Amino acid sequence: MLINQCFGFKKIKIFLFIIVIFSYFFLKINNIYAQDLDPNKFGKEIRADQAVNLLIKSIEIYGNTQTGDDIILEQITLKENSKFSLKNLASTVQNLKNLQIFLKIDIKFYQLNKDVDNIYIKIEVDEKWTLLPYFLTGSGGGSSYLVVGLYDTNFLGRLYTFNFTYGCKNDNCSTFIFFRNPSVLGGPVNLVINGAKQHDIYNTYDKNRTVSGSFSSKRNMLTSYADVKLSENLFLGGGFIFYDYNIDTVGLNDTEINTNIKNNFKLPNSTSSLAAEARITLGSINYDGILSNGVNFVSILDSTANAYTNPDDNYTSLNNTVLLFSPHIPLGLFDIPLPRLSYFALRANFSMTSSDVLSQQYFLGGLDKIRGFYDNEFSGKFAWYGNFELRIPSYVGEYLTLQHALFTDFGSATNSIANLVSPQTASSIGIGIRFLPMKINRVAIRLDYAYTLTPFHTFGFSFGLLQFF
Numbered sequence: 001m002l003i004n005q006c007f008g009f010k011k012i013k014i015f016l017f018i019i020v021i022f023s024y025f026f027l028k029i030n031n032i033y034a035q036d037l038d039p040n041k042f043g044k045e046i047r048a049d050q051a052v053n054l055l056i057k058s059i060e061i062y063g064n065t066q067t068g069d070d071i072i073l074e075q076i077t078l079k080e081n082s083k084f085s086l087k088n089l090a091s092t093v094q095n096l097k098n099l100q101i102f103l104k105i106d107i108k109f110y111q112l113n114k115d116v117d118n119i120y121i122k123i124e125v126d127e128k129w130t131l132l133p134y135f136l137t138g139s140g141g142g143s144s145y146l147v148v149g150l151y152d153t154n155f156l157g158r159l160y161t162f163n164f165t166y167g168c169k170n171d172n173c174s175t176f177i178f179f180r181n182p183s184v185l186g187g188p189v190n191l192v193i194n195g196a197k198q199h200d201i202y203n204t205y206d207k208n209r210t211v212s213g214s215f216s217s218k219r220n221m222l223t224s225y226a227d228v229k230l231s232e233n234l235f236l237g238g239g240f241i242f243y244d245y246n247i248d249t250v251g252l253n254d255t256e257i258n259t260n261i262k263n264n265f266k267l268p269n270s271t272s273s274l275a276a277e278a279r280i281t282l283g284s285i286n287y288d289g290i291l292s293n294g295v296n297f298v299s300i301l302d303s304t305a306n307a308y309t310n311p312d313d314n315y316t317s318l319n320n321t322v323l324l325f326s327p328h329i330p331l332g333l334f335d336i337p338l339p340r341l342s343y344f345a346l347r348a349n350f351s352m353t354s355s356d357v358l359s360q361q362y363f364l365g366g367l368d369k370i371r372g373f374y375d376n377e378f379s380g381k382f383a384w385y386g387n388f389e390l391r392i393p394s395y396v397g398e399y400l401t402l403q404h405a406l407f408t409d410f411g412s413a414t415n416s417i418a419n420l421v422s423p424q425t426a427s428s429i430g431i432g433i434r435f436l437p438m439k440i441n442r443v444a445i446r447l448d449y450a451y452t453l454t455p456f457h458t459f460g461f462s463f464g465l466l467q468f469f
Contacts, residue, residue, distance in 0.1 A: 043112040043120070051084045051109045057118040063125045066157045067101065072123070074186050075099060075159075084109075084119060096125070097288050100441055101154050103128050128441045130154040134465065143367050143375035145169045153441050159183070172216075172251045174198040188229035190237070196221045201251050202363060204265075205377055207424070209456070213265030214256035217359050220244040227279055235281035241302055244272040245359050268358040273313040275302040285325060290393065290401055290436060291343055292325035315355035322348045323469070329390075342392040347469040350384045352417070362413050364426070370409045371468070372428035372450030372460040378413040382420055385411025387469055391434075399439060405432035407468075409450065428452045434467065442466065 059080055061069045076092040078084065089107065096105050104126035109119050132151045147167030155162040161180040167173065174197060181191045198219045203211045220243075227237025247270045249257060259265070278301045285294040303316040324346040329336040338344065351362055362383035363376035369385050370378075387409050395402040410427040412420050430450035437443050448462040462468070 043110045043115075046109050046111050046119070048086060048089055048107075048109060051111075051119045052086060053083050054111075054119045055117060056080050056082055056084050057115070057120055059121045059123065061123050061125070064127060066127050066130070066154055067125075067159070068157050070186075071157070071159055072096070072125075074183060076123075078121060084121075094286055096123075098286060099159065100287050101128050101130055101159075102126060103439055127154075128439050130441045132440065132443065143169055169200060172199040172201055174200070184226070189226050190229070190235070191224075191226045192239075193224045194222070199251065201256075202359070202376055202379075203256070203374075204358075204379060205374070207455075209374070209377070211256065211259055212263055213260055214249075214252050215265075215267045215359070216248050216251045218246040218248070218250070219359075223277070225277055225279060227281060233283050235279070237279040237281075239277045239279075240274060241277050242274045243360075245357075246270050247359055269312045271310075271312050271357055271360065273304050273308060273315065275304045275315070277302050285323065289438075290341060290396070290403065291327065292345070293327060293343065295322070295324045297322050312355075312357050315353055315357075315360060317351065317353040317355070319351045320349065322346070338390070339392060341396060342390065345389040345391060345467075345469070346387065348384075348386040352382050355381070364411050364413045366450070366460050366462060368468070370411045370426050370428060371407070371430055371448055371462045372409070372452040372458065373426055378411070378426060380413040380415045382415070382417045383411070383413035384420055385409070389432075389468070397438070399437065401436040401438060403434040403436055403444075405434065405448070406430075407432060407448070407450075424455045426452070427454045432462075432468075 056078060057080070059073065059076075059078060061072050064072060075095045077088040077095065078092045079088075093105060093107065096102055102125045104124075106124045108122045108124070110122065111119055130153045134147070134149055134151060145167055147165055149163065149165035149167070151163045151165075153159075153161050159182055161178065161182075163176070163178040165174075165176040167176075176196045176198070177194070179193045183189070184191050196219070198217075198221065200217050200219070202215055202217060204213045206212045221241070223239065223241040225237055225239025227235040229235050245268075247268050249260070249267070252260075260267075280299050282297045283295045285292055285296050287293075298321050300319045301317070302319075304314045306314050308314050324330075324344075326344045327342070328338055329344045353361060355361060358379065361379055361381050363379045364370055364373075364383055364385055365375040365377040366373040367375040387407065389405050389407040391403055391405050393401050393403045408427070408429045410425060412422070412425045414420060414422075428450040430448055432446060432448035434447075435445040437445075443465060444467045446462070446464045446467060448468065449459065450462065451457070451459045
């Protein structure tokens with residue numbers, strides 16, 4: 001019944017979706033960038049240290065059946081008609097790994113006997129499959145979802161990220177579209193456009209975890225921003241975000257409607273606003289196969305600047321997120337080493353808003369923030385949460401890696417900043433398993449079990465197609 005409700009596409013939508021998938025698949029396998037390898041073209045192979053300070057005569061790319069040569073060359077610091085250095089070689093390799101679209105990167109150096117002052121560089125890559133038409137399901141915190149979509153992290157072979165999703169959480173369906181160009185016109189500008197037509201049911205809970213009220217939120221959202229890369233570890237940017245919230249009872253079941261009547265629950269007001277956005281990103285994350293290493297901080301400020309006469313439409317919000325990945329557990333002076341190909345992962349967030357309208361505030365729970373709890377169980381104007389994970393593989397193969405996780409989650413959402421840390425703060429511990437297809441970009445089939453520690457004892461499962469963070 002749920003599948004019929006969620007995926008009752010009209011025939012024309014199904015037909016167009018199939019045409020998009022098969023057309024794009026055809027483009028992928030017939031890409032004009034494929035090349036034949038000529039092993040006798042370059043001359044004698046030399047080591048990287050023998051190439052130091054020699055002039056790079058040419059750089060040629062092989063094995064890239066999807067990604068254009070010009071796109072790959074834009075990402076590397078080795079340049080034709082410049083002198084070769086080991087530093088630029090190291091940064092080139094890391095830049096290519098950070099794209100996360102190559103399973104293998106092999107760089108070789110050649111020298112012709114008659115041309116001893118110059119070198120020829122051959123970069124050979126083995127590309128992952130990045131196009132993912134998907135049908136998936138997941139659950140956590142008492143909510144479940146069904147989704148169909150098309151996701152690609154190398155859209156049109158230009159490193160664009162494109163995602164189209166139609167999915168339903170419980171009985172309420174939404175549409176999302178996302179596009180990212182990480183290097184506009186080959187320059188240092190990253191551009192993102194994101195839109196959604198979203199329908200969600202939100203419940204509020206009392207201290208006994210009993211539903212005290214429910215409302216339906218139909219949210220239209222459009223946001224776009226651009227940030228400029230000022231250095232390897234600093235991005236500054238800005239943009240806009242448009243929200244239109246229509247609050248009603250459509251989608252509530254009879255029990256939820258009766259609870260609203262019994263508790264005299266007042267629905268939040270509908271709101272609509274356009275806010276300016278400022279962003280700063282510090283740090284960077286490096287990737288190497290299944291490993292991640294580095295730290296990244298993103299701070300986003302949105303504000304309507306009191307431009308609306310209706311005070312419910314005005315707000316200022318601040319959202320700060322830190323991501324940290326490390327091959328050891330960082331404890332200051334006494335770091336704890338981890339087994340090979342294992343790493344420590346941390347996510348921490350603090351958010352605040354000036355809005356008194358419930359639908360514009362923060363909701364935390366088990367689906368994507370604090371495992372083991374109900375989805376959206378905690379809400380308020382101030383919110384924080386943190387996740388710690390140890391990710392340890394037991395099997396690493398050519399096609400599949402089996403990874404295990406030990407984790408702890410915690411967080412809180414309240415209307416008073418003084419109550420952010422209290423006996424009601426949520427915390428949980430748990431274990432998980434991930435199946436990582438090595439030749440498909442970013443996919444991690446994940447199953448987690450969490451047991452809650454505070455403010456009460458219970459348990460919950462969380463399932464998804466990607467890492468929790």
